[in-house]
Amino acid sequence: MAALTLDHVTKRFQDGTDEIVAVDDVSIEVADGEFLVLVGPSGCGKSTTLRMIAGLETTTEGSIFLDDEPIAHRPPQRRDVAMVFQSYALYPHMTVRENMAFGLEESTSMPDDRIRETVEETAQMLDISELLDRKPGELSGGQQQRVALGRAIVRDPQAFLMDEPLSNLDAKLRSEMRTELQRLQHDLDVTTIYVTHDQTEAMTMGDRIAILDGGRLQQVATPLECYHQPANLFVAGFIGEPSMNVFDVTYDPADGKLVGDTIEYPLSQSVRDDIGDRTDLVLGVRPEDVRIVGGREDRLDSNPAHEFDVTVDVVEPMGDQNTVYVTLGHHSFAAVIPGLQSITEGVTETVHLPESAIHLFDARTGEAIHNRSLEAVDEDVNRSTETETETETETETD
Amino acid sequence: MGTGESTTTEAATETESARARATRGLDRVGGRRIALYLVLLALIVLYLSPLWSGFTTSLKTAAGFATTTPITPPLPEYVTTEAWLEAWGRMRFAMVNSLVFVLPATVLSAFLGSLAAYGLTKIDWRGQIAILLLFLIGVFIPYQSVLVPLRQFWTIVDLPSLLAFSSTLAARSDLIALAITHTAYGIPICTILFRGYYLTIDDDIVEAAKLDGASSIRIYRRIILPLSKPMFAVTLIYQFTNIWNDLLFALVLVRTSRNFVATQALNELQGAMVGQYNLQMAGAFIVALPTLIIYVVFGSQFAKGLSGESGG
Missing domain, CATH: 1.10.3720.10 (MetI-like)
Structure with a gap:
């Protein structure tokens, strides 16, 4: 078990005369025992990064450290890391027992009976004891997955590297294994780098998430930070399902308003301060924060200036919640509302985009210039209760 | 039981209809098939004849292979190992x-x-x-x-x-x-x-x-x-x-x-x-x-x- 550090790691491939930068100056520090998820769309360089840590790819520039030892120039055999492959990569001619013992036989001088014991203990932990004498071809996908995990665990390596290990499983088994993997990682307390393209896996499994796009590191943060305080437009769009709604707007400093094709959105002073002298912006609101206001009681904490009349296009009921797609002028966006709130397709409704929940990005660089802060969420809740009380008082006086 | 019976009946009906088809089309389909088998047989004979004549020749005495054709099986009076x-x-x-x-x-x-x-x-x-x-x-x-x-x-x-x-x-x-x-x-x-x-x-x-x-x-x-x-x-x-x-x-x-x-x-x-x-x-x-x-x-x-x- 060890901390893992990537220090300005770059990987360039030569493709004929073209040079392709697969990983561009990535630096990440992974603490001892931490579960870090590397996530990004396909071709973002996450697998290449993992393979460089494993030693299966050379690094063009930069260094990799396990604790304080540089390992970038060691062959994979001498790095003491274990990897779980997407294809499982079990040795087809060996039994499960032989598959699991292989690493111990090759990398340690452990006597045979000790190896046997270790393999059996690990198999017990993973509940695959009864499969020990079978060959991989006789196992189901889920069982092969467990054996692949067992082969990594049994070696007790400095770090686990996992390359989309769950992507070949069906949906139900995948969510089971997700929980089990987290439990195992927690129990074993081994530093783990987990590569996936699935943002749900990233959000639910990682202590921290590292988001890559085009070979560049976009953000390294806890799942909630990535969700609430994305570093840029890419992270904002990648994390969260459905994706964040975005509107191209220009900032009008004279009126303190955002002006888009279809919306005008006045801003409070604190948000204006964040904008500075930028003018071309992108306004983002998560579908979960978009509220469809119906009756008068819904409107109580709503700011009329932040309300817009929209047409309901499609309603996707999910049981606990509904995803509603609406159009504002020719701009379409999504709202997630409680499952019991009934909305009819085709009718006109009013949506509220609360200012406390908006994100602003620089349209040119994509960089976040204003995020909702978690304190702001609390404040918002407080304020709305206050407003409610005020309104109530008002009503009474009326 | 029920399903077993019905399967048997179905099978019987199938065999019958197949037989009927076979009788009806014997001249046409059967004729072609017989021709095919004859050609195949001829090819087998052609391909095996060197092997066969080699084998028979190897079991004949000098007089045997001089007086009989290679294809003739070794006659008792000429057989030798x-x-x-x-x-x-x-x-x-x-x-x-x-x-x-x-x-x-x-x-x-x-x-x-x-x-x-x-x-x-x-x-x-x-x-x-x-x-x-x-x-x-x-x-x-x-x-x-x-x-x-x-x-x-x-x-x-x-x-x-x-x-x-x-x-x-x-x-x-x-x-x-x-x-x-x-x-x-x-x-x-x-x-x-x-x-x-x-x-x-x-x-x-x-x-x-x-x-x-x-x-x-x-x-x-x-x-x-x-x-x-x-x-x-x-x-x-x-x-x-x-x-x-x-x-x-x-x-x-x-x-x-x-x-x-x-x-x-x-x-x-x-x-x-x-x-x-x-x-x-x-x-x-x-x-x-x-x-x-x-x-x-x-x-x-x-x-x-x-x-x-x-x-x-």
Whole structure:
């Protein structure tokens, strides 16, 4: 078990005369025992990064450290890391027992009976004891997955590297294994780098998430930070399902308003301060924060200036919640509302985009210039209760 | 019960209707089918006739093969196993010679081909393409074109004097030269065959083994070699047959008659004055026997290897 550090790691491939930068100056520090998820769309360089840590790819520039030892120039055999492959990569001619013992036989001088014991203990932990004498071809996908995990665990390596290990499983088994993997990682307390393209896996499994796009590191943060305080437009769009709604707007400093094709959105002073002298912006609101206001009681904490009349296009009921797609002028966006709130397709409704929940990005660089802060969420809740009380008082006086 | 009955009835109805169809279409369909079988039968007779006449001839006395056609089965008064016994007696030493050089040449060329293919597919190094190209060219060099340089090479490399420390080895140096020549000549085709097979083995397996701490040689020994069984069957059969049946290299490289290989000994059975056909035929069968045995023994593995299934 060890901390893992990537220090300005770059990987360039030569493709004929073209040079392709697969990983561009990535630096990440992974603490001892931490579960870090590397996530990004396909071709973002996450697998290449993992393979460089494993030693299966050379690094063009930069260094990799396990604790304080540089390992970038060691062959994979001498790095003491274990990897779980997407294809499982079990040795087809060996039994499960032989598959699991292989690493111990090759990398340690452990006597045979000790190896046997270790393999059996690990198999017990993973509940695959009864499969020990079978060959991989006789196992189901889920069982092969467990054996692949067992082969990594049994070696007790400095770090686990996992390359989309769950992507070949069906949906139900995948969510089971997700929980089990987290439990195992927690129990074993081994530093783990987990590569996936699935943002749900990233959000639910990682202590921290590292988001890559085009070979560049976009953000390294806890799942909630990535969700609430994305570093840029890419992270904002990648994390969260459905994706964040975005509107191209220009900032009008004279009126303190955002002006888009279809919306005008006045801003409070604190948000204006964040904008500075930028003018071309992108306004983002998560579908979960978009509220469809119906009756008068819904409107109580709503700011009329932040309300817009929209047409309901499609309603996707999910049981606990509904995803509603609406159009504002020719701009379409999504709202997630409680499952019991009934909305009819085709009718006109009013949506509220609360200012406390908006994100602003620089349209040119994509960089976040204003995020909702978690304190702001609390404040918002407080304020709305206050407003409610005020309104109530008002009503009474009326 | 119910379902069983209905199935039986259905089957009965089906058979009936099939029979009816068959009767109706007998003239048309049946006629065509009979013609097809006749043609097939004729082809079988055509293909088997050399083998058959060879076999009958080998069992006939001199008077037998002189007075009857080759296709006629040996008549009781002409039957003899003398030709087989004589052929065996005169060729036994050559069969042993052949086995002694063919087996190592076969195994070595297959093994070295497999190693080379492993290096060309699962290990990264510069200049692979150039080496692969050399192997490909090696496959297409005809035997005839290398005869003179080959003879010259084995004259320059004076094997008998190199092996002078052991009189047995020195005396058998022709066979050793033959084994080395066939090994070298067989490596390119074996490499190409193994290469195609290794390309189908998932690279992830090799990478997993690397991370498990295994060196390249250990990976070959413990992962690649055990997975290569079907392709070994293919190359072993192919090489054994090729090397066993070769006469050309033997004629050029074997200088003393005690080192004659089976194909040369068979050639010697051809008398200068009188054609002893029964003897030659029996000899031909004896020479062909080992390759047949190899096919039977490795047959199922051979089929697997050709279909590109990886073992496991």
